[in-house]
Amino acid sequence: MKKEEQKQGLWAIMSPVKFKIRMAMLLASIGAISLILSLLLLSFALTNILQNTPLVVFGFELNLVNTILLLALLTIIAFLSRFGAFAVSHLGAFHLEQILRTKLSLHLAKLPLGYIISNGSGALKKVVQDDVKTLHAFVADSTPMIAKSIVAPITTLIILLVIDYRFALATLSVFILGWITMAVAMKDSKSLRIKYEQSQSNINRAVIEFAQAMPVVRTFDDGTTSFKRYNDALIEFKNNLHHWMSVSAFSAKLGMIILSPLPTLLAVIITAIFLLNFSSLELFAFISALFLSTGMADAMMPLMWLNNHIKKSQTSALKIQEVLSVKALEIAKEPKTINSFDIEFKNVSFKYDNVENYALKDINFKVSSGSVTALVGPSGAGKSTVAKLIPRFWDVSSGAIKIGSIDIKEVSSENLMDTVSFVFQDTFLFQDTIYNNIKMANTNATDEEIINASKAAQIHDFILSLPDGYETLAGDRGANLSGGQKQRITIARAILRNTPIIVLDEATAFADPENEEEIVKALANLTVNKTVIMIAHRLSTIKDSEQIVVFDEGKISEIGKHEDLLNTKGVYSKLWSNYEKASSWNLEKIEDKKGENNE
Ligand SMILES: Nc1ncnc2c1ncn2[C@@H]1O[C@H](COP(=O)(O)OP(=O)(O)OP(=O)(O)O)[C@@H](O)[C@H]1O
Numbered sequence: 001m002k003k004e005e006q007k008q009g010l011w012a013i014m015s016p017v018k019f020k021i022r023m024a025m026l027l028a029s030i031g032a033i034s035l036i037l038s039l040l041l042l043s044f045a046l047t048n049i050l051q052n053t054p055l056v057v058f059g060f061e062l063n064l065v066n067t068i069l070l071l072a073l074l075t076i077i078a079f080l081s082r083f084g085a086f087a088v089s090h091l092g093a094f095h096l097e098q099i100l101r102t103k104l105s106l107h108l109a110k111l112p113l114g115y116i117i118s119n120g121s122g123a124l125k126k127v128v129q130d131d132v133k134t135l136h137a138f139v140a141d142s143t144p145m146i147a148k149s150i151v152a153p154i155t156t157l158i159i160l161l162v163i164d165y166r167f168a169l170a171t172l173s174v175f176i177l178g179w180i181t182m183a184v185a186m187k188d189s190k191s192l193r194i195k196y197e198q199s200q201s202n203i204n205r206a207v208i209e210f211a212q213a214m215p216v217v218r219t220f221d222d223g224t225t226s227f228k229r230y231n232d233a234l235i236e237f238k239n240n241l242h243h244w245m246s247v248s249a250f251s252a253k254l255g256m257i258i259l260s261p262l263p264t265l266l267a268v269i270i271t272a273i274f275l276l277n278f279s280s281l282e283l284f285a286f287i288s289a290l291f292l293s294t295g296m297a298d299a300m301m302p303l304m305w306l307n308n309h310i311k312k313s314q315t316s317a318l319k320i321q322e323v324l325s326v327k328a329l330e331i332a333k334e335p336k337t338i339n340s341f342d343i344e345f346k347n348v349s350f351k352y353d354n355v356e357n358y359a360l361k362d363i364n365f366k367v368s369s370g371s372v373t374a375l376v377g378p379s380g381a382g383k384s385t386v387a388k389l390i391p392r393f394w395d396v397s398s399g400a401i402k403i404g405s406i407d408i409k410e411v412s413s414e415n416l417m418d419t420v421s422f423v424f425q426d427t428f429l430f431q432d433t434i435y436n437n438i439k440m441a442n443t444n445a446t447d448e449e450i451i452n453a454s455k456a457a458q459i460h461d462f463i464l465s466l467p468d469g470y471e472t473l474a475g476d477r478g479a480n481l482s483g484g485q486k487q488r489i490t491i492a493r494a495i496l497r498n499t500p501i502i503v504l505d506e507a508t509a510f511a512d513p514e515n516e517e518e519i520v521k522a523l524a525n526l527t528v529n530k531t532v533i534m535i536a537h538r539l540s541t542i543k544d545s546e547q548i549v550v551f552d553e554g555k556i557s558e559i560g561k562h563e564d565l566l567n568t569k570g571v572y573s574k575l576w577s578n579y580e581k582a583s584s585w586n587l588e589k590i591e592d593k594k595g596e597n598n599e
Pocket residue numbers: 118352353355359377378379380381382383384385386
């Protein structure tokens with residue numbers, strides 16, 4: 001993205017509060033100007049005290065009391081404007097934060113669920129939380145500071161030019177020298193900052209990986225491989241930070257020294273000595289130069305900090321705009337209502353964003369209401385993608401998916417949710433009681449219905465065995481539930497929801513026979529009298545399905561029943577013979593073990 005576009009991004013995103021930002025900048029400018037005017041008045045007063053002449057400002061003669069009153073007035077204006085700028089900019093910041101968070105939340109709710117899952121809720125949370133917070137800090141603190149950093153040097157320069165251009169030039173030359181030195185310090189700051197930020201996120205990634213991989217680390221690795229990655233990330237971070245500091249530290253320090261009051265004062269005094277000796281010098285010009293000149297360089301000092309803050313805010317603005325620009329799911333203007341439950345994939349092709357190849361090409365099949373269809377195929381063939389298109393995790397790139405002859409894009413999301421349940425392998429439980437975790441599927445459900453659903457999902461007895469029964473907390477910090485138990489809780493949810501269509505990703509992970517038997521029973525109760533589409537991993541469970549759709553490289557290679565597909569000697573018969581081999585291999589191993597034990 002070009003620099004110009006980035007700037008537009010930052011200012012464009014702040015446009016809902018631009019009036020408040022302008023007000024804050026105006027007040028900060030008034031504050032800066034009042035302060036400069038009070039210093040100018042002091043210069044007038046001091047000159048006249050030293051020269052013992054009456055104080056005349058713009059034709060008005062001021063006595064001591066009036067001078068003090070005017071000084072007090074200017075100081076009060078400066079204080080109130082600064083305070084006002086601070087209050088207005090913070091108000092704007094809170095307002096912008098609220099607007100952006102609401103806008104993002106509403107937009108996220110309309111985005112395809114697939115986008116949320118692919119991007120990870122962590123990354124999206126970072127945009128909603130951290131990037132919005134960065135913009136809050138920018139509006140609250142930086143906008144008045146930017147105004148002050150521009151207005152104060154310009155006003156000072158104009159006043160000095162009017163009073164005595166020679167002092168103006170002396171002050172300006174120190175200012176320019178300091179500015180050039182600072183610019184050198186910041187020359188590569190963008191690329192260096194990007195490197196620094198990258199190495200910082202590498203550390204975060206390495207820490208998360210190290211923590212998540214702990215079970216694998218403890219089993220297979222003595223820590224050297226996984227810890228080495230973390231260690232490498234730390235070394236890279238240290239090197240990048242060191243490089244950044246060493247490249248910019250000298251110029252930055254030099255810049256700070258040049259922009260501190262002393263060099264400017266020195267330049268003013270040298271100019272005064274020069275003028276005394278070789279030209280003419282007015283006392284007022286000298287005193288006002290002494291008072292005003294240091295403020296000019298002083299206003300430059302926050303620019304280094306501001307520069308980094310502006311860049312960081314530009315990046316945050318871009319990230320927010322990126323999320324806001326993701327296309328929301330189309331919502332039907334006049335939604336139709338699904339009232340029969342056969343499913344049809346009609347010439348469906350689908351491509352994931354940012355991926356060149358199509359994940360699915362020309363998919364055509366029908367599922368009649370109340371039947372069971374199994375999706376099989378090698379890994380990466382497209383089974384999960386087909387399943388996820390039915391509840392509109394993503395929309396098809398071309399073609400249509402119809403339920404009861406209605407394109408799913410033409411129904412409301414509520415109607416689709418009431419029609420289709422999706423039972424994942426990766427189950428998610430909220431940090432809440434088991435009772436509420438089940439009830440969320442149907443908030444109107446009675447206690448009896450919840451218990452019946454749990455019984456049908458083969459999880460009721462287990463829940464009762466927990467110390468707090470249904471009130472036991474689930475989720476990461478709650479009860480230690482096994483994968484199979486968690487899955488049965490989500491099956492209870494789906495039973496309670498009671499949708500006519502069930503899309504099922506068959507579990508493979510929970511292979512212990514007791515759990516497996518209970519899950520099979522639970523699934524049988526869930527799917528009775530429903531239209532079922534099931535991604536099958538263990539082919540034995542789908543032998544009796546009404547229909548088996550075989551996928552290969554994003555296309556349908558065969559459709560039929562088990563026996564017919566075996567006879568065609570295609571992909572399915574190969575998968576089946578591999579499956580049988582693997583099963584017999586398991587049996588042989590068990591037999592061998594038995595033999596060894598008997599010997
Ligand atoms: N979120 C995604 N973004 C980009 N490409 C994806 C995404 N999910 C899957 N794919 C790609 O789409 C293709 C089909 O994947 P899909 O998960 O549907 O296959 P699958 O048959 O379900 O595989 P498996 O049995 O291993 O789960 C693969 O090439 C995969 O790499």
